[in-house]
Amino acid sequence: MIVSPSPSPCALSRTDASCRSYADFVAMVQRVQSAVSQIARPGDRLLLTTRDRYHVAAVLLAMPALGTCLRIQSKDPSLPTSTLRLLKDGTASGEDLDVRAFDEQAIESSGPLDCPVESDEPFLELTTSGSDGSPRVIEKTPRQLFSEAMMHRELLGVRSDARILSTASPEHIYGLLFTVLLPLVSGASLSRETPHHAASILGSLSSLAATHLITLPVHLKALQSELMSRSDLKLPKSLRTVISSGAELPPALATAFAERGLRVVDVLGSTETGxxxxREPATSELYEPLPCVRVDVGLENALLLDSPFLPTGTGRYECADRVQxxxxxxxYLGRRDRIVKVGGTRVSLAELVRIARGLAQVDDAFAFAKDDPGDLRGTAIYLVIVSQARERAELWQELRRxxxxxxxxxHLCVVRQAPTDDRGKVTMSCLEALFATSEKKNEQRVELRGLRAPVCEGHFEGEPIVPGAVVIEDLVLSSIARSFSDLRTPKRLLRVxxxxxxxxxxxxxxxxxxxxNKVDFEVYVGASPRATGTVEYPS
Known part of the structure; x- marks a missing residue:
């Protein structure tokens, strides 16, 4: 057995209707093992499509005893949710199982769970964009993942009375480790939900009486913004710890939650390395290596790693990160390559430059990224386009599409000639100077993403749309107030x-x-503008 039965009757739960105990979980694992053994042989690969971390946990733990390997995907247009598909040579075999059919309450005790957690045979495939932006498959063994989960259990002090809520998807290593395996090795309760928006995160924290929130910096920023905008909103008193990964957590944001009496932990890692x-950013800018991990510095400040969470026989691993x-x-000094994390998502600056250079009548393009506390995504991308014929507004629209x-x-700057130094080279300082000049002209740009349009009861029955006045009040003016603290009461609207x-x-x-004292605005869905105009404030 990898965990003891939790004293909570709802060891793994979502709502009362789908509340599951540890005994229910063991029974589901055994049902999955029995069904998979009828269609798969040792060494076979299977694909699971689901966002339900309870289903992820049950199917994953069924794999080691069968000698099979699992790939998790939150959604696939060709498959219904919670489908387990046998793959042959990487393609569908026609053998599908509906995992929901195994999700039932246990009628009687199912006995111990057969899961060899010290096995060195691959049982999971994770996909990562790696250091060059191209997808790569990383195999993981039970020993790698379970040993890391047990280590985090001790470091974080997670026990069987913990109740865990996550905004991180279980298909990625961070979400898998902290919201599937950590509860299993500690006997903690977990929620099957994966809320992303601030209001739903707050609601789920309260309804679950969560003690631990597993999240991303972009979700924490949205949550802090929501808490600051409404004095009636509070975090539940049950919440003790916030854990963040996926991107570097800004110390100011960590401090904001630490001041609410929470322990805030920022975890550094990757799919490749575990x-x-x-660190706890509210008190330290420095990361403490995990107890079993040894680190060193190589050429160009490359992070060198010896870790039991790497594949056996890897030896010293050179990471794509710069450190001191x-x-x-x-x-942490940032990444050594042209891959940066924006809101927890890896993106390629080289790909951005390639696309920009491919636009009509564009002579050249350059891109860089900087940490930006004012950007909800944590990292701001700067793009310089060199063009003799194109104007900024039309290029901006093409980029959105x-x-x-x-x-x-x-930030986008369009120039007629590439900026160079006295040696004729385009340098970072040359590019940054272009935006410094723009700031001196009192031009400030902000992009607020992933906002939820309000629901207005009683308007346009049968065709529910948001009235223009509500768009201005709830989306435009509130976004201006959040972004520019000195602008509060507008004088007039222009060209709306x-x-x-x-x-x-x-x-x-x-x-x-x-x-x-003027703010141009554009509200858009995807690449389609839905509201444009200017708000003028008193001088």
């Missing part, structure tokens, strides 16, 4: 247009450009 180090060591602790949200630059309607509850992005 966990490397952790200070008394054995790690000061061509780029995924995570890769869309927050509504090219298309916004549906109730739609996800929208708000783009703001401030020049002195």
């Amino acid at each position: 966990g490397i180090a952790s 060591l200070e008394n054995g602790k790690i000061r 061509a780029l995924p949200d995570a890769l869309l630059p927050r 247009r509504f090219p298309e309607a916004i549906a109730h509850g739609a996800l929208v992005n708000v783009s703001l450009c401030r020049r002195d």
Whole structure:
């Protein structure tokens, strides 16, 4: 057995209707093992499509005893949710199982769980974009993952009375370790939900009486913004610990939650390496290597790693991260390659430059990224386009259509000639100077992403859309107030247009450009503008 039965009757739960105990869980694992043994042989690969971490846990723990290997995918257009598919040579075999059919309450005790957690045979495949942006499959063994989960259990003090809520998907290593395996090795309760929006996170924290929140910096920023905007909102008193990973957690954000009496932990790691180090950013900028991990510094400040969470026989591993060591602790300096994390998503600056250079009448393009506490995603992308014929506004629209949200630059500068130093080279300082000049002209740009359009009861029955006045009040003016603290009471609206309607509850992005006391705004869904205009404030 890998865990003792939890004293809680709802060891793994979502709502009362789907509350499951440890005995229920063991029974489900055994049902999955029995069904999979009928269609698969040792060495076979299976694909699971689900967002339900309870199903992930049950199917994953069925794999080691069968000698099979699992790949998890939150969704697949060709498969219903919670489908387990046997793969042959990487493609569908026609053998599918509906995992929901095994999700029942146990009628009687099922006995111990057969799961060889010290096995060195691969039982899980994870996909990562790696250091070059191209997808790669990383195999993991039970020994690697369970030993790391047990280590985090001791470091974080997670016990059977813990109740865990996560905004991180279980298909990625961080979400899998902390919200599937950590509860299993500690006997803690977990929620099957994966809320992403601030209001739903707060609601789930309270309904679960959660003690631990597993999250990403981008979700913490949204949560802090929601808490600051409404004095009636509070975190539940049950909450003790916040754990963040996926991107570096800004110390100011960590401090904001630490001041609410919470322990805030930032974990450094990757799919390839597993966990490397952790810190509490409210009190230290330095990461402490995990107890069994040894670190060193190589050429160009490359992080060198010896870790039991790496594949057996790997030896010293050179990471794509730049660091300094200070008394054995790690000061993180950023990535060595052109891959950066924006809101927890890896994106390629090289790909951005390639796309920008491919636009009509564009002579050249350059991109860089910087940490930006003012950006909800934590990292701001800067793009410089060199063009003799194109104007900024039209290029901006083309980029919105061509780029995924995570890769869309927050700052765009269009110049007629590439900026160079006295040696004729385009350097980082030359590029940064362009945006410094823009800031001196009192132009400030902000992009607020993933906002939820309000629901207005009683308007336009049968065709629920958000009225223009509500768009201005709840999306535009509130976004300006959040972004520019000195602008509160508007004087007038100028050139306001509504090219298309916004549906109730739609996800929208708000783009703001401030020049002195005027703010140009654009509210858009995807690449489609839905509201544009200017708000003028008193001088």
